[in-house]
Amino acid sequence: DAGITQSPRHKVTETGTPVTLRCHQTENHRYMYWYRQDPGHGLRLIHYSYGVKDTDKGEVSDGYSVSRSKTEDFLLTLESATSSQTSVYFCAISAQSGANVLTFGAGSRLTVL
């Protein structure tokens, strides 16, 4: 998880409650991403950021919002969690130039009861 920390790593919550997942990087990379991983679907992009306060939607953005107030932090918020949002959430980062490979965090397992 070189340079990427996700918190919390595990969370159990109830339907209708708000949840915020945090991704923190120490690499000073410009781009940050949130993916979710579900059986049968692989990994799917939720939202991404291309700079402070600059974000855009991915493939499965409904029910999620994000914020990036500092280069190092990218927050994913579920305003009112639903059981369909039970998943493993991965944060990833990539640099601005070069062979900008995606580097992933360790993941956050969220269970919505």
Added chain:
Amino acid sequence: GIQVEQSPPDLILQEGANSTLRCNFSDSVNNLQWFHQNPWGQLINLFYIPSGTKQNGRLSATTVATERYSLLYISSSQTTDSGVYFCAVDLVSGGAQKLVFGQGTRLTINP
């Protein structure tokens, strides 16, 4: 949107065997990456290979962009190679990546 198909979905081998994993994609891509997800869930980037061939130890990868497929070769498999291998593609290179992932190939290496 672009479709990514990986085969086989599951592969079980004995230690020491060689394996070939395939990734087919439906459109021209400028970004293709292979990842390994170990049994503990950690995703590790193996290759950035939009075209050509690369090698890293016992692993190598080849992408034939004109024919829209990529192959990942694992030689002399070890139990630590077990896990799920993902191929991911994007139509553009550079900038923010909007990688589309395949479903993965689950590789099990038995001692």
